[in-house]
Amino acid sequence: MADYIFLMHGEDAVGDWGAYIETLVSKGVMRGGSAIGDGVCMRKSGDVPAITAHIGGYIKVEVDSLEAAKALLAGNPVYEAGGVVEIRKLPKTD
Helix, strand or coil: CEEEEEEEECCCCCCCHHHHHHHHHHCCCEEEEEECCCCCCCCCCCCCCCCCCCEEEEEEEEECCHHHHHHCCCCCHHHHCCCCEEEEEECCCC
């Protein structure tokens, strides 16, 4: 099993987030998630870039493969509205 994160790009999607989250929970793959608010980038010294403002939220899931993660997009309000959901694998670290 591997952890994947869905990064919802800033499109405001109207949809049934509760039903989508419940689907992930019922499948036993949900590992967390949240909307993402304002913030800052920090660096000890030197110039810093602006925050990545187009990411509006995330969902973390645990599944066997990238293909399994892709299959979980059905029902995601951002995806269903034609918006972008970026899927990234979260590598295991020791």
